[in-house]
Amino acid sequence: MTLIDGKMISAQVRAEVKEEAAIFEATFGKKIGLAVVLAGEDPASQVYVRNKIRACEEVGIRSFAHYLPADVTQRQLLELVDALAADDAVHGILIQLPLPKHLDADEILRRIPAQKDVDGFSAENIGRLALNEAGTVACTPYGVMELLKRYHIALSGKRAVVVGRSNIVGRPMALLLLNADATVTVCHSRTRNVAEECARADVIVAAVGKPKFISADMVKEGAVVVDVGINRIDGKLVGDVDFEAVKEKTSYITPVPGGVGPMTIAMLLKNTVACARRANEP
Numbered sequence: 001m002t003l004i005d006g007k008m009i010s011a012q013v014r015a016e017v018k019e020e021a022a023i024f025e026a027t028f029g030k031k032i033g034l035a036v037v038l039a040g041e042d043p044a045s046q047v048y049v050r051n052k053i054r055a056c057e058e059v060g061i062r063s064f065a066h067y068l069p070a071d072v073t074q075r076q077l078l079e080l081v082d083a084l085a086a087d088d089a090v091h092g093i094l095i096q097l098p099l100p101k102h103l104d105a106d107e108i109l110r111r112i113p114a115q116k117d118v119d120g121f122s123a124e125n126i127g128r129l130a131l132n133e134a135g136t137v138a139c140t141p142y143g144v145m146e147l148l149k150r151y152h153i154a155l156s157g158k159r160a161v162v163v164g165r166s167n168i169v170g171r172p173m174a175l176l177l178l179n180a181d182a183t184v185t186v187c188h189s190r191t192r193n194v195a196e197e198c199a200r201a202d203v204i205v206a207a208v209g210k211p212k213f214i215s216a217d218m219v220k221e222g223a224v225v226v227d228v229g230i231n232r233i234d235g236k237l238v239g240d241v242d243f244e245a246v247k248e249k250t251s252y253i254t255p256v257p258g259g260v261g262p263m264t265i266a267m268l269l270k271n272t273v274a275c276a277r278r279a280n281e282p
């Protein structure tokens with residue numbers, strides 16, 4: 001069994017991004033800029049946003065943090081997005097999710113121009129992914145693909161099972177695996193026999209949000225298991241995979257923490273550089 005080291009790969013990606021950001025700055029005489037918007041006081045979101053801003057600083061990307069009160073109105077948020085969309089110093093706009101419940105998140109996300117959609121959540125970017133065209137890919141599934149690539153894990157012709165169909169992870173993950181020529185099955189809350197589907201898989205990507213959901217009997221000998229889950233139990237971080245029970249059956253497995261988690265921010269930075277470059281193409 002090989003443990004996939006997301007911290008190490010994330011550091012490699014961030015080092016590459018740092019070089020690319022420096023080249024951009026030398027070429028265009030200005031820094032790459034990322035706007036990060038946080039509404040409300042969700043403690044996990046506050047940590048994520050702080051980490052994103054620190055990561056920007058470390059690679060030489062200028063960050064524009066906007067902290068809004070929990071009672072911010074839909075109109076105020078839309079006006080902020082419009083202002084950021086019009087700002088040439090801002091190459092990427094990230095609205096940290098989840099937004100406070102009284103807001104219409106879909107309408108706010110739709111307001112971000114696809115060229116500045118560093119999260120890859122827009123209909124245009126999801127559509128491009130579905131068509132296997134170049135665009136911005138959602139950071140977490142993109143990070144999973146980067147891990148598989150850097151560990152030389154072949155996907156062509158392999159049976160891949162994605163557990164979970166969220167817009168942020170499951171759906172784009174399934175499309176990426178399909179684009180990599182895997183035979184893809186997506187399992188979700190209505191799937192009749194998730195265990196049976198998983199037990200056939202060469203590659204399992206778990207993104208269900210249920211602690212230790214993937215048990216040893218669901219994993220084929222030699223399978224690759226990628227755990228996207230971040231569940232907190234008694235203050236401890238637990239993935240969607242029962243890691244201790246599953247690990248010895250696998251050929252490759254990601255730990256939690258230290259697997260997919262560190263990749264998300266690295267891919268966000270990579271996406272920001274790509275958006276900045278595209279915005280400055282002749």
Ligand code: GUN
Binds near residue numbers: 119140
């Ligand atoms: N909340 C949880 N994951 C994400 C993400 O990838 N992007 C944003 N904007 N919010 C999130």
